[in-house]
Amino acid sequence: MNLIKLSLILIPLSLFQANAIAAFAKVVNIRGEVSQLPPGAMQASWIKKGQLLKENTSIVTRLRSFVKIEILEDGSYIVVGPNSKIELTKVEKKAGSIIQVLNGKMRSKIVPAKKSKGHSAFNKVYVKTKTMALGVRGTEFVTVVSQENQATSVVTLEGEVAVKKINSESIDPEKTVKDNVDRDDVTIVKKGTASTTYAHLYDEIPPQKVNPSQLIALEKNENLESVKRSDIQVASSEDLSKTEITKLYGNDVEADEVPKNGAIVDLDSAIFIPAIQDESLDIGSVDKNTGQFVAANGIELDKKKGFVAKKQDEETKEVVKKLNEKIEYKEVQGHEVVDHGPNSGPARLAGMKNSWGLKTGLSVKQMNYASMENNNGSDDDNYGGLGADIVGHYRHVLNQQLYLDYIFGVHAYFMDRGDLEPEDMDDDILTFELGVQAYYRLNNRFRLTTGFFMNDEMFLTARFETSLTPVMDQRTQFAPYLKFGAEYDYSDNWSFLTSYRSYIVDSHHPNIAIYSGKGFEFGARRHLSKSTALLFNFLHREFIAQDIIVKNKDFSVLYEMEF
Numbered sequence: 272m273n274l275i276k277l278s279l280i281l282i283p284l285s286l287f288q289a290n291a292i293a294a295f296a297k298v299v300n301i302r303g304e305v306s307q308l309p310p311g312a313m314q315a316s317w318i319k320k321g322q323l324l325k326e327n328t329s330i331v332t333r334l335r336s337f338v339k340i341e342i343l344e345d346g347s348y349i350v351v352g353p354n355s356k357i358e359l360t361k362v363e364k365k366a367g368s369i370i371q372v373l374n375g376k377m378r379s380k381i382v383p384a385k386k387s388k389g390h391s392a393f394n395k396v397y398v399k400t401k402t403m404a405l406g407v408r409g410t411e412f413v414t415v416v417s418q419e420n421q422a423t424s425v426v427t428l429e430g431e432v433a434v435k436k437i438n439s440e441s442i443d444p445e446k447t448v449k450d451n452v453d454r455d456d457v458t459i460v461k462k463g464t465a466s467t468t469y470a471h472l473y474d475e476i477p478p479q480k481v482n483p484s485q486l487i488a489l490e491k492n493e494n495l496e497s498v499k500r501s502d503i504q505v506a507s508s509e510d511l512s513k514t515e516i517t518k519l520y521g522n523d524v525e526a527d528e529v530p531k532n533g534a535i536v537d538l539d540s541a542i543f544i545p546a547i548q549d550e551s552l553d554i555g556s557v558d559k560n561t562g563q564f565v566a567a568n569g570i571e572l573d574k575k576k577g578f579v580a581k582k583q584d585e586e587t588k589e590v591v592k593k594l595n596e597k598i599e600y601k602e603v604q605g606h607e608v609v610d611h612g613p614n615s616g617p618a619r620l621a622g623m624k625n626s627w628g629l630k631t632g633l634s635v636k637q638m639n640y641a642s643m644e645n646n647n648g649s650d651d652d653n654y655g656g657l658g659a660d661i662v663g664h665y666r667h668v669l670n671q672q673l674y675l676d677y678i679f680g681v682h683a684y685f686m687d688r689g690d691l692e693p694e695d696m697d698d699d700i701l702t703f704e705l706g707v708q709a710y711y712r713l714n715n716r717f718r719l720t721t722g723f724f725m726n727d728e729m730f731l732t733a734r735f736e737t738s739l740t741p742v743m744d745q746r747t748q749f750a751p752y753l754k755f756g757a758e759y760d761y762s763d764n765w766s767f768l769t770s771y772r773s774y775i776v777d778s779h780h781p782n783i784a785i786y787s788g789k790g791f792e793f794g795a796r797r798h799l800s801k802s803t804a805l806l807f808n809f810l811h812r813e814f815i816a817q818d819i820i821v822k823n824k825d826f827s828v829l830y831e832m833e834f
Contacts, residue, residue: 295323296342296362302494303336305351324359331356332375337494342368343395345382352376352495360399360444369397369445374418376495376538383409383430394433397448402468403475406433406452412460413489415541419574421470422541425460426481428489433457436468436475439716439762450762456800463520465536467543476543482533483511486519488562497538497563506559508532537564540574547597552590570594626666630806632829634658636684636700639822656686656699660827672712678724680704703727708754716760720770726750750788751775766796774814788814802833 298320306315310327318330318338332338332355341348344364351357355375362368370377377398384395394406400416403423410430416423425432435451435458451457460466463486464478484506508531511519516529535544535557544554544564555567566572569582570591578594580587637655662680669675682702708722728748756770774788794808805828812823 295325296340296359298322298324298338299341299348300339301337303353304333305336305338306331306333324362326359326362329356329358329373335496337496339494342370343382347381347396348379350378350494352378353497367395367397369399369448371399371444372414372416372423373400374416376416377414378411378493378495379407379414380411380429381407381409394452397445397452399437399444399448400468402437402470404435404437404448404451406448406457408433413495413536413538415536415538417539417541417574420540420542422467422543424465424467424536424541424543426465426485426489426536427460427462428486429462431462432460434460434466434468434475436473438473454764456798461521463524465534465543467536467541476545479534479546480520480524480528480530482535482546482557483515483519483529483531484508484559485533485535485557485562488557488559492561495538497561498558503558503563503565504560505556505565508556535564537572538562539564540572542572542574542577542598544572544598547594549593552593552597554594625668627834628664628666628832629834630660630662630664630680630829630831632660632806632827634660634682634684634825634827636686637824638686640819654686656684658682658684658700658825658827660829662704662829666833674710676708676710676722678704678706678708699730701729706754710758718758720754720756720758720768722754724752724754726752726774752788752790756792764798766798768792768794768796772812774812788812796831804831805829806831 305318308315308329339350356373358371360369396407398405400423411428413426441447460478465481466478467476553567569587578591580591664676664678667675684700706724711719752772752774758768760766770792772790790812792810797805808827810825814821
C-alpha cells in the first residue's frame with residue numbers, strides 16, 4: 272500500500288519535472304568566456320557545457336568565444352558567435368521558440384517542420400532583432416545584427432527564411448514577431464540569397480544572390496569565428512561546377528545566373544553591399560575561411576559612416592562617393608537617422624522610390640438638389656447611379672520627408688433620374704481630373720497632404736424631340752479645388768485617410784452660377800502586398816448656387832497597384 276501511495280506521488284512529480292525541462296535549452300558546445308543572466312538574477316554567471324538555460328535568459332559571448340545551444344528536441348540548434356548578445360525569450364520544445372538577437376552574429380540550423388497551422392507555413396522558430404522579424408520553418412541561416420547602426424542582415428544557407436521589417440513594436444516580443452511574419456506578404460529569403468533591414472527604410476531590401484566566395488566560407492565557418500587583419504586570406508573568384516552551384520543556390524539556378532560579384536554582407540556592421548555591375552568600382556572581396564568582408568585597397572567600411580577613403584586623392588574619394596550611393600546606407604546617431612550618402616544619391620522615403628501607380632474600380636453616386644427655401648428637397652430631387660473609375664499617378668520622392676503624386680483620372684457615372692420626362696434619357700456624368708498632391712511625412716506612420724486638382728465634369732442628357740434621333744445636351748462644370756488632409760498607417764495592413772476640399776467652382780450652365788463648394792473625404796486602405804491594396808473611399812460634396820444646394824455622395828472601392 273505504501274508503494275502505491277509513493278507511486279501516486281512520484282508520477283505527478285515526474286510530469287511536473289518533464290514540463291519544467293521543456294522550458295529549457297541545452298548547451299552542447301562552448302569555447303572561451305560566455306556568460307548568462309537568467310530571469311530575476313542580479314549577477315551574470317559563466318556558462319558550462321551540458322548546462323540547461325531557462326527562458327528569458329540573456330547570453331553574452333566575449334572575443335574569440337562562441338556557444339552552441341540546442342533549442343528543440345529534434346536537434347535544432349543555434350550558434351552564438353563572438354562578441355554577441357542574444358536572449359532566449361521563449362523555449363518551446365516542439366515549436367514556436369523565440370530568440371532575440373540584440374547584437375552580433377548567430378547561426379541557426381532548424382530541422383524542417385512537418386505540419387502547417389492556418390497560414391501558408393508553420394514557423395517552428397521566430398527570431399527578432401531591433402529592425403527585423405524572421406519566421407523559420409526549417410533551414411540554416413546566419414543573422415548579423417549591429418546595435419550601433421540598427422541594421423540586420425540575414426544570409427540563407429539552406430531552405431528559406433520569411434523576413435519582415437519591424438516598424439512598430441509591441442511590449443510583447445512574441446506578438447511583434449508573429450504579427451509581422453505570420454502573414455502572406457512577407458519577403459522570402461531563399462537558399463544562397465541575403466536581405467537586410469535598416470532603421471531608415473520602411474521595407475526590407477529585396478533579396479539578392481550572395482557572392483559565392485562568401486557562401487563557401489560561411490559553410491565552413493560553423494562557429495562564426497573571425498580572424499585578425501594580418502591573418503586574412505582573400506578569396507579568389509573561380510568558376511563553379513554545376514554540383515557546386517546546386518549546393519550553394521539550389522537546383523533551379525543555372526551557371527549564368529551565379530554572380531561572381533554578388534551581394535556581400537559585412538559580418539561586423541551588418542551592412543548590405545549589393546551586387547555592383549560597374550567593373551570600375553572595386554569594393555574588395557571576403558576572407559576565404561571566415562566570410563568576413565575585406566575592403567579594396569585605399570578604402571574601408573566603417574560601421575558608422577559606410578565606405579570611407581583611407582587615401583585622400585580625388586580618385587579614391589570619387590570611388591567612395593559612388594559606393595555609398597550603391598549601398599543606400601544612412602548613419603544612425605542616437606534616435607536620429609541622418610543622410611550618409613551624397614545629396615545626389617537616390618531619394619528614399621521609408622523605403623519608397625519613384626514609381627508609377629494605377630487605381631481602378633467601381634463607384635456609387637447619389638445626388639440631391641434643393642432650393643434654398645426648401646433645403647430638404649423631395650424624392651424627385653434625388654437620383655443616383657453606378658460608375659467606373661480609373662486613376663493613374665506618378666510618385667516622385669524628393670527627400671526623406673517629402674514626395675509628390677502627379678494624378679490623372681477619369682470617372683464615368685451612369686445615372687437614373689426620376690425628374691426627367693419619359694421621353695428623355697438619363698443624365699450621365701463624365702469627369703476628367705488632373706492634379707498634383709504633396710505628402711509630408713511627420714514620422715513612419717503619419718503624413719500630411721495638400722494638393723491642387725482641376726476637375727472637369729460633363730453632364731450629358733439625351734432627349735427626343737420630333738424624331739427618333741436623340742438630341743444631346745451637354746453642360747460642363749469646371750471645378751478646381753484645393754485639398755488638405757492626413758493619412759495614418761494604423762498597422763502594416765491598414766491605413767486611414769481624411770481630407771477637406773475647397774472648390775473654386777464656375778459653371779457654364781446658363782441658369783446656374785455656383786458661388787462656392789466644399790467636400791469631406793474619409794477612406795481606409797487595406798494593404799494586400801507591398802505593391803497592391805484595396806481603397807474604400809467616401810466623399811461628400813456640397814455646392815451652393817444662386818437658388819439651389821447641390822449635394823453629392825460618392826462611395827468607391829478601388830484596387831491599387833504600384834509598378
